[in-house]
Amino acid sequence: MSAEQLNFVIFVSLLVGLIVAAKRIATFQPYLRKGPIVTFLLGISSGFPLTLLLATMTFWLSRVGVDKATIGFAVGLTTPYTLKFLWAPLVDKVPLPFLTKAFGQRRGWLFFVQGLLLIAIWQLGSSDPKGSLGAFAFWAIIVAFLSATQDIVIDAYRIEILDEVDLSHGTATNQFGYRTGNLIAGAGTIFLASPEGLGLGWANAYGLTAFAILPAIIGALWAGEGRYVNQFVQKSGMTVKDWLREMLINPFAEFMARHGALLILAFVLVYKIGDAMGQIMLSPMIVELGFTDIEYISASKAWGFGALILGSALGAPFILWLGMGRALLISGLMMMLSNGMFMILAVAGHDYWMLVLAVVTENITSGIGLTVFTTYLSGLSNLAYTATQFALLSSVAAVARTWLSAPAGKLAESMGWVGFWGFTILIAIPGMVLLLMLWRKGYVVDYRSQSTMSAEDH
Numbered sequence: 272m273s274a275e276q277l278n279f280v281i282f283v284s285l286l287v288g289l290i291v292a293a294k295r296i297a298t299f300q301p302y303l304r305k306g307p308i309v310t311f312l313l314g315i316s317s318g319f320p321l322t323l324l325l326a327t328m329t330f331w332l333s334r335v336g337v338d339k340a341t342i343g344f345a346v347g348l349t350t351p352y353t354l355k356f357l358w359a360p361l362v363d364k365v366p367l368p369f370l371t372k373a374f375g376q377r378r379g380w381l382f383f384v385q386g387l388l389l390i391a392i393w394q395l396g397s398s399d400p401k402g403s404l405g406a407f408a409f410w411a412i413i414v415a416f417l418s419a420t421q422d423i424v425i426d427a428y429r430i431e432i433l434d435e436v437d438l439s440h441g442t443a444t445n446q447f448g449y450r451t452g453n454l455i456a457g458a459g460t461i462f463l464a465s466p467e468g469l470g471l472g473w474a475n476a477y478g479l480t481a482f483a484i485l486p487a488i489i490g491a492l493w494a495g496e497g498r499y500v501n502q503f504v505q506k507s508g509m510t511v512k513d514w515l516r517e518m519l520i521n522p523f524a525e526f527m528a529r530h531g532a533l534l535i536l537a538f539v540l541v542y543k544i545g546d547a548m549g550q551i552m553l554s555p556m557i558v559e560l561g562f563t564d565i566e567y568i569s570a571s572k573a574w575g576f577g578a579l580i581l582g583s584a585l586g587a588p589f590i591l592w593l594g595m596g597r598a599l600l601i602s603g604l605m606m607m608l609s610n611g612m613f614m615i616l617a618v619a620g621h622d623y624w625m626l627v628l629a630v631v632t633e634n635i636t637s638g639i640g641l642t643v644f645t646t647y648l649s650g651l652s653n654l655a656y657t658a659t660q661f662a663l664l665s666s667v668a669a670v671a672r673t674w675l676s677a678p679a680g681k682l683a684e685s686m687g688w689v690g691f692w693g694f695t696i697l698i699a700i701p702g703m704v705l706l707l708m709l710w711r712k713g714y715v716v717d718y719r720s721q722s723t724m725s726a727e728d729h
Contacts, residue, residue, distance in 0.1 A: 302584070305494070306437040307444040310429050312490030314448020315455070317425045319483040320388065320418035322456035323395070324349050324411060326554055330461060330567070331473060333558040335401045339680040342555055348411040352669040355419040359662035360518040362423045375496030377428040382491075384424065385484040388417040396477020425487065426665065427658035430649050431497035439587040442646040446586065446638065448486070450579040455483050458568045458576070465564040522656035526663065531714035535651070538705040539667045542644065545699030546606050546637060548679040549613065549692065555680070556613070556688055561621045570626045578631040582638020586646070589639055595647060596715040599706055602640035607699035609636045610692050617688035644668075647715075 301307060332342050362380050366372075370379030391413045398407035433441040462468035464476035471479075526532055557567050590598045612629035619625045648668075652660045683691040709715050 301437060301440040301587075302444055304437060304440075306433045307441045309432060309490040309494040310441040310445040311448035311451075312486040312493075313425045313429055314445040314450075315452040316385070316484050316487030317422055317445075318449035318452025319456035319480060320392065320414055320421070321349070321352070322453045323392065323460065323477065323480065324415055324418070325551065326453070326457050327460050328411070329551065330554040330558065331464075332400055333555050337400065339552070339555050339684055342551075342680050347674065348408055349415045349669075350674075351412065351416040351419040352422070353666050353674065355423055355669075356659065356663040356666040358420070359423045359659040360522060362420065362662075363427065363522070363656060363658035364518045374491075377424055377431065377496060378491045381421065381424045381428065381487060384417055384421045385488065388414065388421060389481045389484060391417055392481035393474075393478045396480075397474040421487075422665070423658050423662045426661045427652075428491070428497055430652055430657050430661065432494050438649060439590050439642075439646050442649055443583050443587040443642045446642045446645060447580060447583040449641075450576060450583060450638070452483055453579075454576040456480050457571070458573060461564060462568055467564045468568075522653075522659035523663065525653060525656060526651075526660050531709065531712055534705065534709055534712070535714060536664075536667050538702065538709055539648070539664055540670055541705065542603060542702040543606070543640075543668065543699075544702065545610060545695040545697075546640070548682075548698065549610050549633075549695045551679045552683050552691065553613070555683070556617065557626070559688075560616075562623070562626065566623055566626070570623060571630050574627050575630045575634045578634035579638040582635040582640075583642050584638075585635075586639050586642025590643055590646060595643075595650075596706075596710045598643045599647060599715065600703070600710070602636065602643045603699070603703055603706060605636040606633075606640045607696055607703070609633045610695045610699075614689050614692040617692060 329342050366376060367379045367383055370383055373379065374382060391410060395407070395410040395414050398410050400407040429441065429445055430438075460476045460480045463471045463479060464473045553571070554567075557571065562570070589602065592598075593601065609632045612632045616622070616625050616629045648661060648664045651664060679691070682694060686694060706715075
């Protein structure tokens with residue numbers, strides 16, 4: 272049996288094992304309810320565009336000879352993810368002609384944005400990053416803007432269709448779906464484009480991957496509109512001034528009036544910075560260490576995806592077992608320390624099974640950590656302003672991925688791979704310190720109740 276066949280057998284066995292566990296173990300049974308299944312479908316469509324702009328794009332740029340420093344700063348093309356809170360109020364409150372009436376506020380916006388996203392991804396894949404970097408950057412920014420807008424809709428819709436009892440499990444399946452979208456856009460696109468795979472080229476590969484929007488459409492049609500709240504539309508006699516205040520000011524004012532709001536924003540900003548820096552430079556390191564496209568797909572995507580499934584599945588029970596505060600702390604420490612495996616890989620060099628071990632370790636911890644972190648952010652969002660407030664929180668989190676981690680390429684060049692991965696461990700420490708401060712002050716919100724952070728406590 273070849274290594275590829277062995278990988279496939281192990282991967283399928285893991286999937287079957289998780290499905291059996293979901294059916295037989297009480298802790299995992301909620302994953303099979305309608306709400307979590309729908310959020311899984313939404314997660315697929317939410318997860319694939321960002322992978323096309325990060326892991327797949329950095330792999331593509333590395334393959335055509337773009338230097339590490341440029342690749343590091345190319346992540347700045349995803350800036351719309353850090354600014355999406357600016358137009359989230361429009362998505363939250365403004366109806367679209369025909370679509371909102373036919374499908375509701377959330378689904379109308381979702382279908383509209385997805386149609387534009389499909390076209391933009393085709394254009395991005397047809398661009399030439401080596402010969403015309405400007406056109407490539409333009410379409411990357413357009414894809415990022417539309418993908419960030421899709422995330423505004425999906426994140427709000429996810430929170431609104433989940434009952435409180437399903438929030439943690441629905442968040443976990445959303446992360447599972449998100450990582451499935453990552454796999455499609457990562458391993459799938461590279462396999463389609465690579466001469467070692469189907470050899471279709473980047474344009475055709477990106478064009479086919481764009482159809483990963485379909486699962487969200489299916490999930491949205493199945494779930495209905497959800498618990499969308501538009502307090503402004505439900506009131507009569509409101510002026511334009513009142514409308515602007517409700518749309519542009521009240522969502523942010525309500526959040527900032529809460530105890531510990533600034534401390535929470537600071538924590539969200541830096542919590543995952545070490546993990547974000549590592550993810551940006553993982554593909555360039557794999558290419559530099561001499562791994563082939565198939566080795567990359569097998570280890571980083573197939574094995575890594577299986578590990579993310581396991582980690583995401585453990586996320587909700589992790590919260591139930593430990594409580595939100597301990598879950599955030601332990602998962603944060605696990606993500607931080609897992610980067611040490613890539614230090615070992617940098618020393619080992621072209622060692623396939625060391626790569627698999629490093630990727631599996633990192634992805635299990637990331638699967639747990641992302642589920643815990645996203646559940647925490649979901650619990651902070653007021654249903655009256657779901658899209659805007661979650662967009663604010665996730666935008667702050669995206670700053671670490673987009674700008675604070677942009678110098679990652681320069682650091683890797685100057686420090687070497689071993690030093691770089693050691694730095695990603697150290698840079699994660701401030702997030703742990705801020706979490707302890709939040710926990711000590713009582714500002715860590717349990718996902719089962721939003722009352723701890725409610726402005727009504729004042």
